[in-house]
Amino acid sequence: MTTIVHPREAFPLAPEGGRIPHSSEAATGPSSRPWVLRFARIPDAAQATVMPPAVYDNELQMSRGLYDGPLPYMQTHNPTVPDGNVNNPPPLDEGAKD
């Protein structure tokens, strides 16, 4: 017997394929497209933070930069807003939900 409640609810992970699944599909017409999507916008790329190149350091248990300078986390206090680039989704935007 299967359960009704999906166990994902009790141990939430990012979905397979990434937090924001990629799609090349175009928008459909007004009778099948959710109404609120009429107000969808491509976010302002000019406000996106460029993340410095970094690698995860297993000893430090945090990322470190490839070059001299402050640790990456010290350079990401500006919010990374969605920048319209599907190859660079906004990992530091408003959390898993927003």
Added chain:
Amino acid sequence: MPTVLVIAARDDWPTDRVVKALTDGGAEVFRMDTAEFPQELTLAGRIDARQGWLGGLTTAHRAVDLADVSAVYYRAPNPFSLPATMSEPERRFAAAQARAGLGGVITALNCRWVNHPAAMSRAEYKPLQLTTARDCGMTVPPTLITNAPDAVRAFVGDIAGPVICKPVATPVFIEGDQLKTVYTHRLSEDDLSDLRGIETTAHLFQAWVDKAYEVRLTVVGDRLFAAEIHAESDAAHEDWRSDYAAHTYRTCTPPDYVAKGVRRYMDRLGLRFAALDFIVSPGGEWTFLEANPCGQWDWIEYATGLRISQAIADELQGVPA
């Protein structure tokens, strides 16, 4: 040795800040991402009549005994990384086993949580947020959630002033190879003249609340960190997420009735961390909008100097406020 288990994506850099605060304070930390399971992370958990879960979580770099885990920081980890040679049915089966096995053992740990995943999942639902906030004595805007165009017209007719719409769940998606988002939108008469598409899914409408400014209230355990967000552009005035560059921030102290309501809210939903959004009217009344149990806080810490990362580290170590 008591150990703080940190479960987060490796590139979640705000979590680095928490790890740094923990290790600088002398805490033992075991950081993992669920994406490391099962190929880079081994679980060997045991339980019997004499004792609770013990045994190891082990990577190539470190190990922790489950019995030593004194706290867990859980923040949006990645899906399991299963062998590429698996068939799709095998992958689905293995992912479900991993979730119930690794996830089950971890969520069964009796320790401090920021936040327990089940509490976090439940608290993600906006309708529950609104009803809980209301029950806890906070003011919430009149709200409609519907897929009925007639209900939208009736709601707009009942509200004396402007009405906004916003997504009930995630606002970000990709279509046509472009990332798009839906911010809060104040409705015009034109918007309401064609409601085709309302019936396709749930939509959220809310009375517009006149605002002097908004507040991001970050709660960590018993600590409240409140920051006024002043919007300097029309777009940011409607939804501050739409124009981060147009903000100025000031720390503030929530009124007592809000602080008490927020603490009741956190207790009711079993949360030790949340990022709450409020509108403050020109008359000074605070209206609850929503609460993200996995919200972002790093930029607020930088902009205001509020020591949120240290508070998270303190909460994980049981340091009193």
